Amino acid sequence: MAADQQTPALDLTMDPADLTAALVDVESVSDHETPLADAVEAALRRLPHLSVHRDGDTVVARTELGRRERVVLAGHLDTVPLPTVDGSLGAVPAVRRREGDRDVIYGRGTTDMKGGVAVQLVLAQQLREPTRDVTYVFYDHEEVASDASGLGRVMRNSPELLEADFAVLLEPTNGTVEGGCNGTMRFRITTHGKASHSGRSWIGDNAIHKQAEVLATLARYEPRTVTVEGLDYREGLNAIRIGGGVAGNVIPDTAWVDVNYRFAPDKSLEQAQQHVRETFPEHAIEWQDLSAAARPGLDRPAAAQFVAAVGQQPMPKYGWTDVARFSQAGVPAVNFGPGDALLAHTDDEHVFDDAVRACHRALSQWLS
Amino acid sequence: MAADQQTPALDLTMDPADLTAALVDVESVSDHETPLADAVEAALRRLPHLSVHRDGDTVVARTELGRRERVVLAGHLDTVPLPTVDGSLGAVPAVRRREGDRDVIYGRGTTDMKGGVAVQLVLAQQLREPTRDVTYVFYDHEEVASDASGLGRVMRNSPELLEADFAVLLEPTNGTVEGGCNGTMRFRITTHGKASHSGRSWIGDNAIHKQAEVLATLARYEPRTVTVEGLDYREGLNAIRIGGGVAGNVIPDTAWVDVNYRFAPDKSLEQAQQHVRETFPEHAIEWQDLSAAARPGLDRPAAAQFVAAVGQQPMPKYGWTDVARFSQAGVPAVNFGPGDALLAHTDDEHVFDDAVRACHRALSQWLS
Numbered sequence: 001m002a003a004d005q006q007t008p009a010l011d012l013t014m015d016p017a018d019l020t021a022a023l024v025d026v027e028s029v030s031d032h033e034t035p036l037a038d039a040v041e042a043a044l045r046r047l048p049h050l051s052v053h054r055d056g057d058t059v060v061a062r063t064e065l066g067r068r069e070r071v072v073l074a075g076h077l078d079t080v081p082l083p084t085v086d087g088s089l090g091a092v093p094a095v096r097r098r099e100g101d102r103d104v105i106y107g108r109g110t111t112d113m114k115g116g117v118a119v120q121l122v123l124a125q126q127l128r129e130p131t132r133d134v135t136y137v138f139y140d141h142e143e144v145a146s147d148a149s150g151l152g153r154v155m156r157n158s159p160e161l162l163e164a165d166f167a168v169l170l171e172p173t174n175g176t177v178e179g180g181c182n183g184t185m186r187f188r189i190t191t192h193g194k195a196s197h198s199g200r201s202w203i204g205d206n207a208i209h210k211q212a213e214v215l216a217t218l219a220r221y222e223p224r225t226v227t228v229e230g231l232d233y234r235e236g237l238n239a240i241r242i243g244g245g246v247a248g249n250v251i252p253d254t255a256w257v258d259v260n261y262r263f264a265p266d267k268s269l270e271q272a273q274q275h276v277r278e279t280f281p282e283h284a285i286e287w288q289d290l291s292a293a294a295r296p297g298l299d300r301p302a303a304a305q306f307v308a309a310v311g312q313q314p315m316p317k318y319g320w321t322d323v324a325r326f327s328q329a330g331v332p333a334v335n336f337g338p339g340d341a342l343l344a345h346t347d348d349e350h351v352f353d354d355a356v357r358a359c360h361r362a363l364s365q366w367l368s
Numbered sequence: 369m370a371a372d373q374q375t376p377a378l379d380l381t382m383d384p385a386d387l388t389a390a391l392v393d394v395e396s397v398s399d400h401e402t403p404l405a406d407a408v409e410a411a412l413r414r415l416p417h418l419s420v421h422r423d424g425d426t427v428v429a430r431t432e433l434g435r436r437e438r439v440v441l442a443g444h445l446d447t448v449p450l451p452t453v454d455g456s457l458g459a460v461p462a463v464r465r466r467e468g469d470r471d472v473i474y475g476r477g478t479t480d481m482k483g484g485v486a487v488q489l490v491l492a493q494q495l496r497e498p499t500r501d502v503t504y505v506f507y508d509h510e511e512v513a514s515d516a517s518g519l520g521r522v523m524r525n526s527p528e529l530l531e532a533d534f535a536v537l538l539e540p541t542n543g544t545v546e547g548g549c550n551g552t553m554r555f556r557i558t559t560h561g562k563a564s565h566s567g568r569s570w571i572g573d574n575a576i577h578k579q580a581e582v583l584a585t586l587a588r589y590e591p592r593t594v595t596v597e598g599l600d601y602r603e604g605l606n607a608i609r610i611g612g613g614v615a616g617n618v619i620p621d622t623a624w625v626d627v628n629y630r631f632a633p634d635k636s637l638e639q640a641q642q643h644v645r646e647t648f649p650e651h652a653i654e655w656q657d658l659s660a661a662a663r664p665g666l667d668r669p670a671a672a673q674f675v676a677a678v679g680q681q682p683m684p685k686y687g688w689t690d691v692a693r694f695s696q697a698g699v700p701a702v703n704f705g706p707g708d709a710l711l712a713h714t715d716d717e718h719v720f721d722d723a724v725r726a727c728h729r730a731l732s733q734w735l736s
Contacts, residue, residue, distance in 0.1 A: 008403065042562035047437045182567065186616055198628045199550065201591070206605035209623070210586040217578035223569070236569035238619055239576035245609030247555055248628065255610060257576070260566045318567045 002010025007038040009113050012047075012125035016360045017105065017353035020119040024094035024107040026289050030148075033057040033140040037077055038136050043121065049128050050136075053161055056367045057140035058150035061124055070133040070285040072167035072331065073363070074151065074322070075117040075367040076142030079109040083347040103353040110340035111353040117358045119338070123367070130367040132302060135164055142322065146291075155329055166302040167326040168363070172351075175358055177307055177314040179231050179296025180327065182262045184320050186240070188344055189214050189280060195246075195253040204251030208244045209254050210270035215239065215266055217279060218259065226264035228299040231316040233264035239280070258288065262318070265293035265327070278313045294324040297332015309366035310336065336362075373710055375406040380415075380493035384728045385473065385721035387486040391473040392462035398446040398516075401425040401508040404693035405445055408506050411489065416636055418504075419494050420531055425508035426518035428529050431501045437670050438501040440699065442519065442690070443485040443729070444510030447477040450571075451715040456500070471721040479707035479720040484538025487706070487728045498735040500670060503532055510690065519690055534670040535694040536731070540707035542720075543726055545675055545682040547599050547664025547702045548695065551632045551640055552688050554608070554656040557582050557648060563614075563621040572619030576612045580624050583607065585647060586627065594632035596602035597666040599684040601632035605647070626656065630686070633695070662692040663699015677734035678704065704730075 008036025009027050012019070028036040029270035037057035044052045050061040057077065094107035105115075117138060124136045139150035146152070155162055160247065191211050196204025223235040237259065263272040269292045276285055280315060297303050298314060307314055314334070338355035376394050382385070396404040405425035414419045418429040418468060425445065450460060460476035473483075485506060492504045507518035514520070523530055564572025591603040602632050605627065612623025631640040637660045644653055665671050675682055682702070685691065691701035706723035 167396055184567070196608055198600075198604060198608060199552070199630055199689075201606050201630070202602060206586070206606050209583055211610070212580060213585040216584060218574070219577040219580040234568075234570060236566060238566055238569050238574050239612030239613070240566060240577050240616055240618065240620065242579070242623060243611055245607070245626070248608055250608065251606055253609065253676050258613070258616070262567055263570070269726070319565075320567070340499035 005113050007042055008035065010039045010121065012043050012121050016071045016118045017103070017118050017356045018144070019032055019122060020110065020115045020351065020356050021094040021096055021105050023114040023118055024109050025092060026087040026104065027079050027082070028079055028109070029081050030141055030143045033261065037138065037140065040077065040112045044124060047125060048126060049101045052152040055154050055157055056150055058154050059138045061136040062155065062161070065069045065129065065133050067131070069134040070135060070164045072135045072162060072164045072326070073120050073123065073137065073170065074137035074167060075120055075170045076296055077137050078113040078140055078143050079112065082108050105353065106350040108349060111341070111349045113174045113337060114342035115171070115339050115356045116337035118356060119170060119363060121362055122360055126320050126364065129297050130366060134367060135162065137162065144179060149322070151325055153250065155325060161331065162329065162331070164331050166297055166300050166306070167323070167328055167331045168306065168320065169333060169334035169335050170325055170337035170359070171321060171335045172216060172337045172341045172344060173335045174340050175355060176312055176337060177310050177334050177336050178300055178317040179314045179340055180228065180265045180294040181291030181317040181319060181321050182233055182235065182264060182322055183267070183269065183291055183324070184290070185261050185272060185290045186258060187276060188256050188258050188286040188288060189283045190254055190256040190286065193251065193253045198249045198251050201251050207252050207255040211242065211244070211257055214257055214280065214283065221279065224264070226266050229296050230312060231298070234314045236262040237266055248306065263293055267293065273350050291320050292324055292328055294327030295332055296334055297353055303332060303334070304365050310362045375404065375410055377409045378411040379490065380489050384486045384490045385724045387490060388478065388483045388666060388719065388724050389462040389464055389473050391482040391486055392473065393460060394482050395450070395460045396445050396447055396477070397449050398509055398511045399446045405506065405508065408489065412492060415493060418492060421526070423522050423525055424518055426522050427506045429497060429504045430524065432527070433501050435499070435501040438503060438532045439670055440503045440505060440530060440532045440694070441488050441491065441538065442505035442507065442535060443488055443538045444507050445480050445485065446508055446511050447480065448511050448713050450476050450544060464728045472718050473721065474718040476717060479709070479717045480712035481539055481591065481705060483707050483719040483724045484540070484705035484727070487538060487731060490728055491731055494732065497733055500735060501620060502705070502735060503530065505530065511723050515657050517690070519693055527697065530699070533700050534665055534668050534674070535690055535691070535699050535701035536674065537689065537701060538705035538727070539703045539705050540705045540709045541703045542708050543706060543723060544680055544705050546685040547666055547677050547704050548596065548633045548662040548687040549689050550601055550603065550632060550690055551637065551692070552726050553629050553640060553658045554626060555644060556626050556654040556656060558591030558622055558624040558654065559652045561619070562622050564619045566617045566619055575620050575623040579610065579612070579625055582625055582648065582651065587668065589647065592632070594634050596633050597664050597683060599664050601659070601665070601684045602686065603632055603712060604630040621649065631661055633663040635661065637708055656659045659688050660692055660696055661733060662695030663700055664702055668700055671700060671702070674734050680731045
């Protein structure tokens with residue numbers, strides 16, 4: 001599609017399922033989002049009710065109606081690499097089929113997340129006077145390292161562009177509202193001893209044996225389920241790697257265990273760290289990575305009306321997603337999008353036409 | 369020395385310290401023992417009171433006097449590789465110096481164990497009518513893999529050559545009798561669980577956490593000290609390596625710990641294995657290597673008179689040595705030799721002349 005270096009034209013008046021297929025046809029693997037970002041920017045600039053901003057390959061378009069509330073609809077433009085399996089349906093261009101009594105679109109990005117992006121684009125075209133001001137965000141580099149994210153970059157460069165009362169990320173949730181997300185952190189606990197020949201072990205001090213206490217703490221730890229704004233977040237505290245020892249006849253002088261703590265959005269990063277310190281009061285904690293949790297924000301008026309428009313019981317999100325970026329910026333956020341997240345990144349990636357249309361209908365109703 | 373491919377001549381009437389230096393001059397790193405084995409064989413064949421046997425680079429010489437008791441004096445001909453440090457004293461040929469009021473010989477093999485081999489050779493020449501029949505064993509490949517050992521090979525090929533009531537290995541013990549040795553075995557305990565994403569850890573079952581119980585057993589294990597024939601053997605049960613885990617966001621489905629058990633010679637290999645099974649009744653034991661312990665044999669008449677001749681309190685041997693090979697063949701064995709075992713394999717390897725002579729004197733007195 002991008003072979004002729006021209007910007008593909010996108011028709012935002014299309015049916016959202018048709019637009020999904022058109023977006024899949026524009027290859028946009030991470031680092032190659034420019035043609036799609038150009039097309040999105042060009043299409044949005046044709047709409048006079050939006051002010052359009054560009055930062056790298058991220059496009060932000062805003063209504064400026066002076067409404068009492070502003071909401072964000074956000075989605076990423078990039079996909080993971082194209083499938084390499086010969087004969088796979090998950091290729092560019094999209095393949096449209098009928099399965100039973102449903103129409104379906106196969107191809108890289110159908111689930112994650114060009115269905116959601118298509119819904120954003122159609123809403124941007126249709127909602128000339130939404131009941132809330134809307135900020136549409138189309139960002140790059142979501143599928144690679146966290147610090148490459150275009151969303152994070154715009155938050156640093158132009159935070160005012162993203163100020164809002166509530167945000168919806170149109171990641172695939174099968175049409176359910178998934179609120180907030182657990183935080184996650186990894187840390188290492190190293191135990192120390194004294195090396196010696198294992199034939200004279202009384203001269204040494206076995207560092208592996210000292211992990212007994214650490215592992216016993218983990219084994220008897222009872223992870224909590226924390227209800228936040230009506231959603232039940234299940235936590236977890238788990239060893240993910242352990243190591244120690246140098247040779248078959250040496251008492252080891254160090255051993256380590258790496259632990260992953262997944263914690264509910266009732267706790268700040270600092271509170272979660274404090275909980276870890278209190279759980280292992282005898283040990284030094286070596287932090288490896290820290291990602292804050294995100295509250296679902298379902299207590300905000302915009303959110304309550306959104307949930308009512310969707311008409312389904314919201315669910316908690318366990319994995320860490322970009323809603324946490326919004327949450328850290330003070331904007332409660334949820335995931336809500338068409339497609340099954342379990343198909344994301346697979347060669348079998350696909351989305352049903354009616355799922356894309358249902359998502360569009362719910363958001364349209366909420367904002368009209 | 370071996371450069372001209374000729375067999376170096378050894379004069380067994382020399383002072384044992386002088387002969388030690390002469391032996392050091394014949395390089396005999398493992399796999400290169402042939403010139404030294406040839407020299408030893410040639411020198412022994414000149415002694416009509418000995419019957420001499422050759423197996424590879426192992427030489428066995430025996431008195432055949434029909435005595436009521438037979439003892440073995442054994443030592444290995446090979447050394448670890450020569451020091452590579454420039455200017456080191458631990459080189460071929462030997463360097464003889466005076467330190468304070470003592471004469472000392474530096475060079476590879478001085479401690480481990482050409483001092484002991486020199487004592488064997490001088491005794492072989494001097495003891496024409498020993499009070500016990502004597503079997504002198506000079507063997508190859510002690511410093512490499514256990515199954516390459518010339519001693520083990522002769523035990524398999526010609527066990528009758530090594531039949532005896534008692535054996536002395538002239539490994540360096542600083543002139544003390546070190547009796548028997550602890551056995552050693554290694555085994556693995558693997559714990560099993562169920563993998564899952566660490567964000568949904570309740571779906572999985574953490575195999576690392578299950579090591580808590582194994583490590584707690586090790587941590588609270590109180591190793592025994594077992595007195596065997598008057599010698600105190602300290603045991604040990606120690607984790608030597610631990611591992612598990614695949615990625616930062618995966619609940620691991622397996623984890624393992626490798627354990628080394630050092631056990632006193634009151635137990636057979638089978639009894640030691642049974643003790644391990646009873647210590648970890650809930651876990652499958654995967655045996656990795658098994659080496660039996662050796663009793664000191666100090667209850668034998670030959671041994672008692674040997675200890676009296678040495679005139680020092682015997683000590684237990686903790687590390688596994690070739691005495692265990694003799695013990696397994698039904699021959700109680702001890703270590704007794706000149707030099708400090710802590711200098712073995714170092715660039716500073718050396719032995720004092722008077723230590724070699726004292727060892728010779730004690731053995732000569734015992735066998736005369």
